[in-house]
Amino acid sequence: KIEEAAAEQVKNNILVEDARTGLSVDALKRAISNNLFYVQGKYPEIATRNDYFMAISYAVRDRMLQRWTSSVRQYISGKNKIVSYLSAEYLLGPHLANNLINLDIYSQMEQAVKELGFSLDWLIDKEVEPGLGNGGLGRLAACYMDSLASLEVPAIGYGIRYQFGIFEQAISDGWQVEDTDNWLRRGNPWEIARREISYDVKLGGHVQRYIDEKGKLINNWIPGWVVKGVAYDTPILGYKVNTANTLRLWKSEAPRTFDFQSFNAGEYSNAVNQKIICENISKVLYPNDEQIEGKKLRLQQQYFFVSCSLQDMINIHLRSGDKIENFYEKFVVQLNDTHPSIGIAEMMRLLLDVHRMEWDDAWKVTTKTFAYTNHTLLPEALETWDLELFASVLPRHLDIIYEINKRFLVDVTLKFFGNHQKIDSLSLIGEGRRKYIKMANLASVGSFAINGVASLHTELLKKTVLKDWYEFSPEKFSNKTNGVTPRRWMVLSNPQLTKLITSKIGDTWIKHLEELKGLEKYAEDPEFQQAWMEVKLEQKKKLTRKIHGTLGMIVNPESLFDIQVKRIHEYKRQHLNVLHIITLYNRIKRNPDIDIVPRTFIFAGKSAPGYRKAKLIIKLINAVGKVVNNDPDVKDRLKVVFYPNYNVTNAQKIYPAADLSEQISTAGKEASGTGNMKLSLNGALTVGTLDGANVEIRECVGEENFFLFGLTADEVEKTKSEGYRPWEYYKNNKYLREVIDQINDGYFSQLDQLIFKELTDSLLYDDQFMVLADYQSYVEIQDKIDEAFRDKSNWARMSILNTARMGKFSSDRSIREYCNEIWKVESVPVELIDPSKTS
Numbered sequence: 026k027i028e029e030a031a032a033e034q035v036k037n038n039i040l041v042e043d044a045r046t047g048l049s050v051d052a053l054k055r056a057i058s059n060n061l062f063y064v065q066g067k068y069p070e071i072a073t074r075n076d077y078f079m080a081i082s083y084a085v086r087d088r089m090l091q092r093w094t095s096s097v098r099q100y101i102s103g104k105n106k107i108v109s110y111l112s113a114e115y116l117l118g119p120h121l122a123n124n125l126i127n128l129d130i131y132s133q134m135e136q137a138v139k140e141l142g143f144s145l146d147w148l149i150d151k152e153v154e155p156g157l158g159n160g161g162l163g164r165l166a167a168c169y170m171d172s173l174a175s176l177e178v179p180a181i182g183y184g185i186r187y188q189f190g191i192f193e194q195a196i197s198d199g200w201q202v203e204d205t206d207n208w209l210r211r212g213n214p215w216e217i218a219r220r221e222i223s224y225d226v227k228l229g230g231h232v233q234r235y236i237d238e239k240g241k242l243i244n245n246w247i248p249g250w251v252v253k254g255v256a257y258d259t260p261i262l263g264y265k266v267n268t269a270n271t272l273r274l275w276k277s278e279a280p281r282t283f284d285f286q287s288f289n290a291g292e293y294s295n296a297v298n299q300k301i302i303c304e305n306i307s308k309v310l311y312p313n314d315e316q317i318e319g320k321k322l323r324l325q326q327q328y329f330f331v332s333c334s335l336q337d338m339i340n341i342h343l344r345s346g347d348k349i350e351n352f353y354e355k356f357v358v359q360l361n362d363t364h365p366s367i368g369i370a371e372m373m374r375l376l377l378d379v380h381r382m383e384w385d386d387a388w389k390v391t392t393k394t395f396a397y398t399n400h401t402l403l404p405e406a407l408e409t410w411d412l413e414l415f416a417s418v419l420p421r422h423l424d425i426i427y428e429i430n431k432r433f434l435v436d437v438t439l440k441f442f443g444n445h446q447k448i449d450s451l452s453l454i455g456e457g458r459r460k461y462i463k464m465a466n467l468a469s470v471g472s473f474a475i476n477g478v479a480s481l482h483t484e485l486l487k488k489t490v491l492k493d494w495y496e497f498s499p500e501k502f503s504n505k506t507n508g509v510t511p512r513r514w515m516v517l518s519n520p521q522l523t524k525l526i527t528s529k530i531g532d533t534w535i536k537h538l539e540e541l542k543g544l545e546k547y548a549e550d551p552e553f554q555q556a557w558m559e560v561k562l563e564q565k566k567k568l569t570r571k572i573h574g575t576l577g578m579i580v581n582p583e584s585l586f587d588i589q590v591k592r593i594h595e596y597k598r599q600h601l602n603v604l605h606i607i608t609l610y611n612r613i614k615r616n617p618d619i620d621i622v623p624r625t626f627i628f629a630g631k632s633a634p635g636y637r638k639a640k641l642i643i644k645l646i647n648a649v650g651k652v653v654n655n656d657p658d659v660k661d662r663l664k665v666v667f668y669p670n671y672n673v674t675n676a677q678k679i680y681p682a683a684d685l686s687e688q689i690s691t692a693g694k695e696a697s698g699t700g701n702m703k704l705s706l707n708g709a710l711t712v713g714t715l716d717g718a719n720v721e722i723r724e725c726v727g728e729e730n731f732f733l734f735g736l737t738a739d740e741v742e743k744t745k746s747e748g749y750r751p752w753e754y755y756k757n758n759k760y761l762r763e764v765i766d767q768i769n770d771g772y773f774s775q776l777d778q779l780i781f782k783e784l785t786d787s788l789l790y791d792d793q794f795m796v797l798a799d800y801q802s803y804v805e806i807q808d809k810i811d812e813a814f815r816d817k818s819n820w821a822r823m824s825i826l827n828t829a830r831m832g833k834f835s836s837d838r839s840i841r842e843y844c845n846e847i848w849k850v851e852s853v854p855v856e857l858i859d860p861s862k863t864s
């Protein structure tokens with residue numbers, strides 16, 4: 026009897042395992058039905074769409090867990106070096122479809138869901154994306170996590186589990202209005218809360234100094250308060266490999282003791298207040314892109330997640346039995362911009378005060394651990410912290426930064442003797458009306474490597490913001506041009522093009538994007554050109570339906586889809602695009618029978634809520650759209666669309682439909698750009714300046730397949746130093762004058778002449794971003810584009826060549842460079858644990 030029961034159990038075990046891991050259509054169907062019943066507690070008649078979304082997501086997660094636990098086991102064994110990516114932002118996008126692709130079970134799941142009576146797309150569309158980032162910087166972190174896992178590199182991404190991500194944008198009367206992003210409202214099936222993994226983080230208070238019995242100076246930080254960080258883990262699966270890395274995001278909570286003390290004393294409301302104050306730290310993402318917000322809460326956020334992460338890494342390291350002195354052999358920590366750069370001071374504090382190391386040893390460990398990526402040259406985005414504010418949050422770290430600075434400036438003085446300008450510029454402390462801490466300098470002194478994100482950007486970095494650092498330690502500098510993951514940005518978002526490409530060159534390009542080169546030989550093939558343009562048209566039709574569904578607007582899928590999607594910022598010059606639209610409109614008004622290529626201008630992007638001019642640009646786009654779209658003279662040849670709430674989900678629908686990619690930032694201002702890569706990869710031609718990665722894209726696709734215009738970065742600087750007078754461009758160009766006058770006279774605002782004044786005044790009398798200087802050149806290249814689009818076959822050829830030559834811009838290439846040249850880490854193929862043998 027006992028033996029029979031045992032045999033029965035074994036049989037059951039196998040069944041259980043099958044329901045959790047089986048990949049056949051039948052197993053997947055069973056798993057979804059089981060989850061619906063046992064996890065959601067529903068049966069089909071009463072199940073909601075979200076219930077089904079949860080049921081399918083848990084079925085997918087189950088199938089990732091063996092890879093995930095196996096990866097973790099291998100990494101914590103202590104044998105492999107781990108990349109630790111520290112980022113305040115991760116703009117992941119929806120997980121479900123991506124995980125199906127990386128697990129390689131997309132088609133089985135499609136079939137399983139179909140047999141249950143639904144469409145997979147319908148469930149995929151239900152997912153609310155985690156918008157834990159603002160734009161390119163956060164999205165880059167997500168692409169890099171994908172590539173690290175796909176290349177089987179041991180890695181942990183550390184960040185903040187914001188309860189509210191980037192706000193949701195709606196457009197009301199042409200203006201942006203913000204709504205909170207309550208992304209966790211319906212639950213998050215992808216994360217596992219690890220309540221047992223938590224760390225205390227001190228804040229505020231003061232430092233007590235004394236000499237201990239051994240004569241050693243002790244710095245005892247008595248905090249004003251303490252918060253607890255709890256780990257929430259999300260698996261990041263590689264493409265068709267066993268590796269599933271961890272994204273560990275920290276949620277802030279009140280420490281138990283804190284609650285209890287007040288609670289026991291009967292101070293219930295005090296206990297509740299403490300809970301709220303602690304939870305505030307990970308409550309909301311700051312919605313500013315490239316604009317610092319010198320708020321105490323932001324510094325607390327940065328310190329909170331960095332402290333939890335470093336404590337966690339040290340914990341992992343020590344538990345593998347190794348010594349603290351060897352920390353840098355176990356972990357290499359990449360700083361995603363300066364936002365986590367307080368980590369350098371925190372590492373020193375942990376080594377000195379907690380692990381009782383001597384300064385020189387601690388500094389050695391620290392400077393062998395960190396590497397720093399700079400993402401911007403814009404002065405308004407370079408982080409500084411008011412010294413008094415900093416001291417009120419991190420008094421012990423201020424001491425440490427002073428000590429780092431003192432020792433560093435001794436070296437500086439030796440190298441640049443008597444050169445006070447150099448000493449001032451390299452100092453970690455700035456002195457103006459108030460003292461402040463320069464985070465880029467802290468990051469630079471504490472890191473063994475510093476990199477920019479595109480070739481031009483790295484060169485400018487060495488010549489401008491980090492010039493003196495480059496002179497002081499040139500060996501630290503290198504370039505790592507950004508990249509994007511072809512899994513999400515082609516396979517997932519453009520399955521039709523993926524299929525067409527694969528029919529010609531096989532599917533290994535998905536992991537080795539340079540293999541797209543193999544398409545070059547079909548660029549002139551009329552049949553392939555036709556198939557290529559059919560896919561493009563199909564994608565344009567899909568977007569057309571989406572636009573109709575969202576905005577009720579009808580656009581012509583045969584028209585040229587001219588697309589500018591990105592954060593709204595003056596340096597990105599969405600308003601230059603608008604000046605061109607008005608120019609075309611005026612040509613039509615002057616000559617209604619003019620022969621021009623019909624165009625659909627599609628804009629999308631969020632503005633920082635407090636950035637007035639960016640919000641005004643959104644209003645201008647919508648105001649111009651309203652007039653142009655409804656003017657009978659235009660006869661639907663021009664349409665202006667502002668697609669609301671640009672995010673990863675919407676981006677995936679927009680990129681595949683683009684004919685033309687607008688990358689028109691003022692030269693020298695866009696560090697890299699990554700949307701430029703995704704668009705060109707999907708067969709769009711680029712109209713762009715020599716800025717950021719545009720320079721390298723143009724080199725790769727060939728200058729004859731790229732529409733270049735505008736001043737170069739050098740010319741921008743030269744023009745400015747010679748005294749730029751935008752007014753002169755206005756005065757001397759009658760078409761430009763007409764356009765600006767129309768905006769000013771209220772042509773697009775029912776004769777309201779005040780509404781856009783702030784914008785036009787800034788163009789006419791300041792024009793920091795050289796919009797007027799580049800206007801003529803922009804209009805001329807747009808005329809060439811009009812001409813080029815008429816030749817369908819040649820356009821198809823150029824489009825194919827764009828895709829074929831984008832191989833360099835895979836984030837796999839970027840990550841390989843980081844691994845080989847900065848991190849010195851290698852791939853570690855993961856051996857799977859047999860889940861039936863773990864108990």
Ligand code: B1N
Nearest residue numbers: 161162314315400401478695696697698
């Ligand atoms: O980082 C991207 C680049 O491709 C873009 O060119 C660059 O603009 C972007 C403060 C930033 N730089 N700096 C930021 C974001 C949030 C914040 O609070 C700065 N974002 C970029 C990836 O390299």
